Amino acid sequence: MWAWIFHKFTGWVLVGYLFTHIAVLSTAIPAASADPSTLAASGDIYTQTIVTLEELLLVRMLEVGLLAVAVFHILNGLRLLLVDLGIGLESQDKSFYASVMLTGAITVASVPTFLAGAL
């Protein structure tokens, strides 16, 4: 049951992020009409929006959280695909614990990359 609850929770977070992500990336639409010198100097609204967000430690930490959520959803999703194919039915609980531990390990290992330049 915990796998189902976590999968639903991470799914809600990811779908919420998808809408936010496209909203932020949409700044590329006005940026596309900026003059070439502004684009070359990274002075356009898209680049400036991303740079400003990435300067915030909170945003970097939220990105680590997003990675954790995405990795768990991917690993547990793989588990569900295998279970639906009838593979590993007897070891569902073990594969869930493995998904959680692997998510933790990948997330911790990624922290230096995500926080680089923000501290």
Add this chain to the structure above:
Amino acid sequence: MAEHYSSFTKGGRLWFVQRLTAAFLVIVLAFHFFLLHFVNHADEVTFLMSQARMRNLTYYSLMILFLFTATFHGVNGVYNALVNQGLTGTKRKVTKWTLVAASIVLLVQGVRTANAWAGGVPL
């Protein structure tokens, strides 16, 4: 053996498409995260770098397919989770069409953004 929980009725059409998009997204979401956070760092993003990637037809096509599958998988997942929680009748219909409308807005805006980078479909 642990009990098997799911928000979907196994064997249904939406269940199958949800699984099909999941198989695609497992690979592409991992690729997307790896490319844009580990190969290229998010704090080094510029419009011109994003534009260079999106002007490649293979990359552009992959991102458009990613947008459509992620939108379907996410919104269909939310809808089924709500139905699974007991959403019925008029509320179910209103929720369904609200999610459809939100998906259309997301897809239109996503394609507009991709085209802004690529200067149209990069054929």
